[in-house]
Ligand SMILES: C[S@@+](CC[C@H](N)C(=O)[O-])C[C@H]1O[C@@H](n2cnc3c(N)ncnc32)[C@H](O)[C@@H]1O
């Protein structure tokens with residue numbers, strides 16, 4: 001299933017000091033405001049291995065995917081390419097959050113010119129998908145690495 005994204009006119013894509021491209025405000029955004037609604041191609045996680053045989057890694061660009069529910073990924077539109085929300089970077093002290101699976105909402109006021117970000121662990125650490133990257137968010141509480149997936153989840157063994 002394909003979803004068409006909605007992007008607030010108050011944001012735009014620019015090069016980011018965090019990594020690659022990022023999404024920045026061109027007008028102040030208030031706490032609670034919708035920054036955008038993610039679009040792309042809804043894909044059951046179990047279909048991913050087959051899809052990987054048909055679509056090149058470049059086009060699939062899993063860096064731009066997120067979970068919308070356990071077992072369901074929202075892949076970027078690998079048929080038509082990126083939309084601006086593909087470029088929202090992660091922060092360990094995020095100023096926005098994803099609610100209702102696909103809606104990016106400001107958690108606090110986001111000043112003019114600031115980068116918009118969300119904490120990827122909040123959306124992505126719910127399934128079998130593993131990824132890791134060194135975090136460059138620069139926040140005081142930065143955890144250093146973003147590690148998502150069963151490979152990195154702590155297993156707590158309770159003894160009696
Ligand atoms: C959804 S993309 C974000 C857009 C990306 N900057 C780009 O230009 O394509 C996610 C990827 O961006 C990079 N990224 C996002 N947040 C980051 C951060 N805080 N520190 C370092 N790299 C980050 C990682 O490579 C991650 O896999």
Ligand SMILES: [Zn+2]
Pocket residue numbers: 061064076077081082083086
């Ligand atoms: Zn993309």
Ligand SMILES: [Zn+2]
Pocket residue numbers: 091092093135136137138139141142143144
């Ligand atoms: Zn960080």
